[in-house]
Amino acid sequence: MYDSKMRKNILIPLFSAALLTLCPSAASARSMPEFTAKDLEGNEITEEIFAEKDITMVNIWGTFCGPCVEEMPYLGEISRSMPDNQQLIGLVIDVTDETDPNFALAKKILEKADADFTQIITNADLSELLMDVTAVPTTIFVDSEGNLLGDAVVGNNVEEYKKRLAEYAEEFPEEKSDTQESTSENV
Numbered sequence: 001m002y003d004s005k006m007r008k009n010i011l012i013p014l015f016s017a018a019l020l021t022l023c024p025s026a027a028s029a030r031s032m033p034e035f036t037a038k039d040l041e042g043n044e045i046t047e048e049i050f051a052e053k054d055i056t057m058v059n060i061w062g063t064f065c066g067p068c069v070e071e072m073p074y075l076g077e078i079s080r081s082m083p084d085n086q087q088l089i090g091l092v093i094d095v096t097d098e099t100d101p102n103f104a105l106a107k108k109i110l111e112k113a114d115a116d117f118t119q120i121i122t123n124a125d126l127s128e129l130l131m132d133v134t135a136v137p138t139t140i141f142v143d144s145e146g147n148l149l150g151d152a153v154v155g156n157n158v159e160e161y162k163k164r165l166a167e168y169a170e171e172f173p174e175e176k177s178d179t180q181e182s183t184s185e186n187v
Helices: 004-022 047-052 066-081 099-112 123-128 158-171 178-186
Strands: 036-038 044-046 055-061 087-091 120-121 138-143 148-154
Touching: 036 120, 036 123, 044 047, 047 087, 055 066, 055 158, 066 087, 066 099, 066 158, 087 099, 087 158, 099 120, 138 158, 148 158
Parallel strands: 055 087, 087 120
Antiparallel strands: 036 044, 055 138, 138 148
């Protein structure tokens, strides 16, 4: 015997919980946390990696995820075709260190896909960011100051990645070197 008042008392908290899940807090969702982590090659990586480029596409994935593995060759192509002021970085969520069995699997997946961009092993420093990730692959875009740009792309959506990168290329055009400028002036 549910009356309308009882339904409201049940549905309002459920709706609020769903909204909180879908709308992450501004603090955690709008910038990258400070972190120190290792990549799959054993190099130490910090949040300073974002300062190296105007735009960084961050693909959050796992070795267990079919759509993640399926899109990896396309991500390799995207990485190789990026202008100098953009970069692609992967965050592997199911690898803890080089002794983890998924470590070798991740390297095998990347090699087979010819995806040779930086892959960061997630750790506790990145947990704040990962709290808002509800599915993999999830792809976010970050500016040189570590600010997240736009909404995350959830799921395997290579066309959307390309579209967003093209939009950001217009917003953050690649600076021409002196050689490029003098060549274009002579044409």
